[in-house]
Amino acid sequence: MTEERLQLLPEDFLREIAVKEGISFNETIDKQDLIDLIIEAIEDDRAEKVMINNPAMQIKERKFDITLNEQFDFEEDQYPLPEHYNETKIVMLLRDPAWAYTYWDIKDSEISALKFGALSGELFLRVYEMISKEMTKSNIQDYTDIPVQIEDNSWYINLPETGIFYCTELILKSETSEKVLCRSNTIKSPKWEVGDMDDFQEHKGTGNDLLLVAAVYDLSASEVSGKIPQRIISMIDSEFLE
Amino acid sequence: MSINKGFLGFVLHSHLPYVHHPEKEKCLEENWFFDALAETYIPLVGLLTKLFEENVPYRLTVSLSPTMTTMLMDDLLQERFVLYLEDKVALGEKEINRNRKNPDHLKLSKLYKEHYEKCLDDYEHAYKRNLIKVFKTLEKAGCIEIITTAATHAFMPLYQELPHVVEAQIHTAVISYGRVFGQAPRGMWIPELGYFPGLGKFMKQHGIDYSFIAAHGQLFACKKSKYGVYAPVETSSGMLAFSRDIPSSRAVWSRKDGYPGDQVYRDSAQDIGYEQPFEYIGPHIYDEKIRINTGYKYYRIDTGEKGHLYRPEKAREKAIAHAENFIYQRTKQVKKLSSIMDRPPMIICPYDSEIFGKWWYEGIIWLEHVIRKAAVADELQMISPAQYIDEFKENEKVEPIFSSWGNKGYASVWLSGANDWIYRHIHKASERMEELVNRFPDESGLKKRVLDQAAREVLLAQASDWPFIMKTCLNADYAKMRVKRHLHNFNKIYDNLCRNTVNTEWLTRIEKENKIFPDLDYRIFGNNKVSELK
Numbered sequence: 001m002t003e004e005r006l007q008l009l010p011e012d013f014l015r016e017i018a019v020k021e022g023i024s025f026n027e028t029i030d031k032q033d034l035i036d037l038i039i040e041a042i043e044d045d046r047a048e049k050v051m052i053n054n055p056a057m058q059i060k061e062r063k064f065d066i067t068l069n070e071q072f073d074f075e076e077d078q079y080p081l082p083e084h085y086n087e088t089k090i091v092m093l094l095r096d097p098a099w100a101y102t103y104w105d106i107k108d109s110e111i112s113a114l115k116f117g118a119l120s121g122e123l124f125l126r127v128y129e130m131i132s133k134e135m136t137k138s139n140i141q142d143y144t145d146i147p148v149q150i151e152d153n154s155w156y157i158n159l160p161e162t163g164i165f166y167c168t169e170l171i172l173k174s175e176t177s178e179k180v181l182c183r184s185n186t187i188k189s190p191k192w193e194v195g196d197m198d199d200f201q202e203h204k205g206t207g208n209d210l211l212l213v214a215a216v217y218d219l220s221a222s223e224v225s226g227k228i229p230q231r232i233i234s235m236i237d238s239e240f241l242e
Numbered sequence: 243m244s245i246n247k248g249f250l251g252f253v254l255h256s257h258l259p260y261v262h263h264p265e266k267e268k269c270l271e272e273n274w275f276f277d278a279l280a281e282t283y284i285p286l287v288g289l290l291t292k293l294f295e296e297n298v299p300y301r302l303t304v305s306l307s308p309t310m311t312t313m314l315m316d317d318l319l320q321e322r323f324v325l326y327l328e329d330k331v332a333l334g335e336k337e338i339n340r341n342r343k344n345p346d347h348l349k350l351s352k353l354y355k356e357h358y359e360k361c362l363d364d365y366e367h368a369y370k371r372n373l374i375k376v377f378k379t380l381e382k383a384g385c386i387e388i389i390t391t392a393a394t395h396a397f398m399p400l401y402q403e404l405p406h407v408v409e410a411q412i413h414t415a416v417i418s419y420g421r422v423f424g425q426a427p428r429g430m431w432i433p434e435l436g437y438f439p440g441l442g443k444f445m446k447q448h449g450i451d452y453s454f455i456a457a458h459g460q461l462f463a464c465k466k467s468k469y470g471v472y473a474p475v476e477t478s479s480g481m482l483a484f485s486r487d488i489p490s491s492r493a494v495w496s497r498k499d500g501y502p503g504d505q506v507y508r509d510s511a512q513d514i515g516y517e518q519p520f521e522y523i524g525p526h527i528y529d530e531k532i533r534i535n536t537g538y539k540y541y542r543i544d545t546g547e548k549g550h551l552y553r554p555e556k557a558r559e560k561a562i563a564h565a566e567n568f569i570y571q572r573t574k575q576v577k578k579l580s581s582i583m584d585r586p587p588m589i590i591c592p593y594d595s596e597i598f599g600k601w602w603y604e605g606i607i608w609l610e611h612v613i614r615k616a617a618v619a620d621e622l623q624m625i626s627p628a629q630y631i632d633e634f635k636e637n638e639k640v641e642p643i644f645s646s647w648g649n650k651g652y653a654s655v656w657l658s659g660a661n662d663w664i665y666r667h668i669h670k671a672s673e674r675m676e677e678l679v680n681r682f683p684d685e686s687g688l689k690k691r692v693l694d695q696a697a698r699e700v701l702l703a704q705a706s707d708w709p710f711i712m713k714t715c716l717n718a719d720y721a722k723m724r725v726k727r728h729l730h731n732f733n734k735i736y737d738n739l740c741r742n743t744v745n746t747e748w749l750t751r752i753e754k755e756n757k758i759f760p761d762l763d764y765r766i767f768g769n770n771k772v773s774e775l776k
Binding site: 002004005008054055056057059060061062063064065066067078079080081082085091093094095096097099101103105153154185188190191 | 258270271273274277278399400439462464491492495496516528531532533534535596597600601643644645647648649650651652653655657658662663665666667669670707710711714715717723726729730733
């Protein structure tokens, strides 16, 4: 968004933009100061977005970068979506080896029962760590409870270990009982490392050979020897962390 | 194909989301497509045709997404693209006049105007608005191999719990490819290289022999291939997965370490669309008030002091030198790899097509000289993955892990605080679509039209581009609107079907707006095949 474009917009519209951008401002602020705040917020946003993008994402971003001037002409309420779907259900999505996202919905009748006391207790997410996909007692390695509020409907869950399975239950817990409202699908967190290097070692033998077939030989890693999984990880990661 | 050489597998991925707005006189976001055509695709097919006519031997893989092919064949977009080019030429006239007393700038004004005139001439007369036909001709000549990608470029790992969605995305893409190219695709680009264990089964079921994954998708798998990323691995389904080579990717993708960051190259950010006063530039920007890129750019990459004039000759020399360097580096890589491999290494170089021309203005020159030099290289040969797998039938069995080419290598671009709200709704619509197929398994006539459009709306909502834009671009409103609009359309159809009513006028309108996949059958969201895969 350019200053010139903002100057052309009516002050009420600028205030709407500022609210949308999450900018705090005094009601008595004058137009120029408001414009300065918006420009600053947008520049910060832009810098942050550029910084987090790896090269592949930067190029993808440029595909859609045809103007510096946002249009801000879409009505938020033009295409309303349901707030929820009146079902009791929880879904788990794997974001990366360390984090999963879960969203849930609770039936209207159960929400009412909770709000008006027919059901009592506190809501928890119980995250199970499992050694295989099937949710059985013998497969459960550990679990963690995360308290949530009735107003919540999603949560990012930190996954303590890679290479194992996770499943989440939405639980209503009182002092004397627990009621499982719903159980999610199972996800498996992939390993965040090259892992067992023996397969490579078996075929090759030297650290340089490992780097060669792992495609990281020329990323400032010409002299290496022995088992070097950590270096390979950091070099591959640099591809994504740039 | 010589098995004594190392192989270079260039893959150009060509995709944009479906943007088609007949309901508006003009639409800013259609410029994504027009800019890409003028700056990348027309110069690219021109280059590939020229090399073919000069008998330069080469073989590239071109991934054309179903949304891209649909837009390339759309009459309205073709018409609007001609108007777009005519406007660029008109702006060129004005620029020549404005810069008449400034020879350096004048030279560039003429260069750009000639570029747009040639684009217009080629598009109208040489290609007759039909770039698909040119791609087909190049494939028939053996210069390129055309592959496809998922129907609307959905990020598959986030739909793995809904196998009927994965199936519908792949099946629709294969049908679309067959309609456009008259044959079945052998290869498929996985959107954002977003693989999850088991995805290969869905692809192999539709005859897909090979695809591409991120390097760590294979390197972090439990079992290792002795060839590392320099030979494909056979996934559990039998589909072959080629891994992206990191060094050759960085050389081109990275502004910091790669060739495109050289200061002799043109700066794409400095554009007269932002520099000239409204009175002058007004007729050539959006709605006469929203400044946009015009393509008229006079400066090279900023060195800290703005205003260094762009010198095309010097940039050209550098692009040729960078092409030489690329071939030199790959040759060195092949020599090293050959010493420890008992078969020729296959270096997979996947690029977004828009790198060449749109993002890196001189990229087309670079690509031309890479192809020319590879054609006469002693130790390198450009081949397609299909050629490779026809020659090397035995490959190591490895099931890749969940991975992508996004930041940090997984799903954090497409699943974050900026966009996670969409999945609750898209998943629900996808489930309801399956429910509709079960409720109405054998409809025809108007009801089938309604159901087909419901399927279209769900597919369009699933595009990976929308969450990407919400997460990484400043102009996120359009992406939010698109997801909401497709879901809103779907929900309206769903509700109407529950009440057994149809608003024919409204249906006809949204069919015109979202007229992708003309032969789509809503039953593609059925679960017959999925149950087998499960």
